[in-house]
Amino acid sequence: MSTTVLQRLRELLVDHFGVEEHEVVPEATFAQLDLDSLGIVEFALVAEKEFGVVLAEDEVSPKARVAEAVDLLTAKGCR
Numbered sequence: 001m002s003t004t005v006l007q008r009l010r011e012l013l014v015d016h017f018g019v020e021e022h023e024v025v026p027e028a029t030f031a032q033l034d035l036d037s038l039g040i041v042e043f044a045l046v047a048e049k050e051f052g053v054v055l056a057e058d059e060v061s062p063k064a065r066v067a068e069a070v071d072l073l074t075a076k077g078c079r
Contacts, residue, residue, distance in 0.1 A: 026067035
């Protein structure tokens with residue numbers, strides 16, 4: 001797992017969604033971070049802008065873990 005992508009993702013969740021920094025750990029789900037289905041859509045849009053990649057509707061869900069999002073972004077070439 002890319003530490004840099006995790007750090008950027010943590011900053012994005014803290015800055016745009018009001019998540020506490022200590023809550024953004026690899027094993028946390030987006031639902032645990034209070035992102036419901038609508039929040040995930042907004043997250044995908046913000047992440048696309050931040051990372052410069054497209055996230056399909058089915059690639060991230062409230063049940064997805066932060067680690068899965070990091071792996072997805074890393075696989076799309078994010079550093």
